[in-house]
Amino acid sequence: MRIKINLKCTGCGQQNxxxxxxxxxxPEKVKVLKYCPKERKVIIHIES
Structure with a gap:
């Protein structure tokens, strides 16, 4: 069973x-390197 998750930026706190x-x-929280448009760089995004 797949569930939808939001990925939140660790730098600015925005859900991108x-x-x-x-x-x-x-079962553990997902951590992914993604681009943050507000920070203008690749940064870790964590499941919220």
Whole structure:
């Protein structure tokens, strides 16, 4: 079963991306390197 998650920037705190994950196989929070338009650089985004 896949669920939708929001990815929140660790720098500015803005929710920039929406993604999905399989909660059964990946129960921990997702950490992904993504581009933040406000910071203008690639920064870690964490599931919120």
């Amino acid at each position: 991306y929406i993604s999905s994950k399989n909660k059964a196989t990946h």
